[in-house]
Amino acid sequence: MTAINQQNETVKRMAEAWAVIDPLMGGTQAMRKAGKTLLPQQPREDDEDYEYRLKTSTLFPALGRTVGVMTGKPFAKELTLGEDVPQRIKDLSQDIDGEGRSLHAFSSDLMSEAVAFGFGGILVDYTRTEGQARTQADEKALGARPYWVHVKHHQLLGWKTGVVDGKPGLLQLRILETAEVDDGPYEVKVVNRVRVLTPGRWEIWQEDTGGWALLEQGTTTIKRIPFVPIYGIRKGFMWGTPPLLDLAHLNVKHWQQQSDQDDSARFARKRMLVFTGVNDGELASPSAGSAYALRFENPEAKAEVIQGSAESVTVGRSELDSLESQMVQTGAELLTAKPGQRTATEAANDAEANKSDLQRIVESFEDSLDQALQFTAEWLGLPQGGHVSLFKDFAAGSLSEATAQLILSFQQGGLITKRQALLEAQRIGVVSPNLDPEAEIAAVEAEGPSLGNMNGDGK
Structure with a gap:
């Protein structure tokens, strides 16, 4: 039997990619924390040497930087609300999440989720009034309103699907959440919770020492689950993949080879004194420096300095340069215009038919925002939420x-x-x-x- 906090098979499959991308997006500290998962211990390398190598490894942040560049392109210009967006929703768009973020800023964070991880979502929730509001005036006085919640990739645990309004839709959704609760007069502690949504109903389950217990439950005026998925590369309903996954694997390879290169350079810089033909006792406590000289009784005795070869360091640097070039090219492919599925109408319009992968991601993202606007309208009792537009004129003509x-x-x-x-x-x-x-x-x-x-x- 599936536990309430257990990931379904689709999430587990997507999480295989997230296990690589999460540390890369977290930077050097997160990569070090991943340890042997992303930086394997070398054959015959003892634990002390490995720990030193791990603690001195640094990340070349190619994935994080590329995600930032790609995310910024559609938001280089302000997000545009269509004329069909009701004024009440336009007013809410200046603080779409109830925490002060505008729709433009909120959407930019969502786009980063789509480009980096390939999956996430928007939950369109409504302020709880605990039965105190009976009219719109009461709701306004209480500050009740729809607001958007950014649901991150790792929060989505599982779902059940079926046909909703003639299209594939959600019949159940489980979302992992955390909350701070009092823990003594001056402290708080973080507890795990799972939100379970079904059409017209919600439940909050909380983890405690005895397992999971139902904490709260209630009903909603919307008879659908007000959740909208966002995708990087859409593979199916509630299934997306990261568009920069190949770049992520190259970045991990660079992390590993950079660590080897640093280790190689460290030993190549070290010098070792070797003495041959020296009588016993002549080097009981040797000293080195410009003010010292060596004198041996044996005329055949000699001292030499052995140093690691610089050639291996040069070869390693060349391999890293090659990897960095590959990463730049792999990231750039998102901007390259490519022919897609062409209809008869599109065939007459090359600009429409030849789009970059990033443009296609943005178009799918716009559809998700439109659906979230529609849920917002339903909370407000409005017939439609309207449409939004993002800047998309950024495709490059060639790689x-x-x-x-x-x-x-x-x-x-x-x-x-x-x-x-x-x-x-x-x-x-x-x-x-x-x-x-x-x-x-x-x-x-x-x-x-x-x-x-x-x-x-x-x-």
């Missing part, structure tokens, strides 16, 4: 063009140097192969700021 955009973003974000950015641009053919990166950077610095960057005093 080289998309890669160039991402290279620039990486350089501006401090992930790669100007020199490396020019080398990458040369590799994909955006700038001349005869260009000398060092000379070009020096010439740019000597030229001074561009005219558009000069302030009033000419600096």
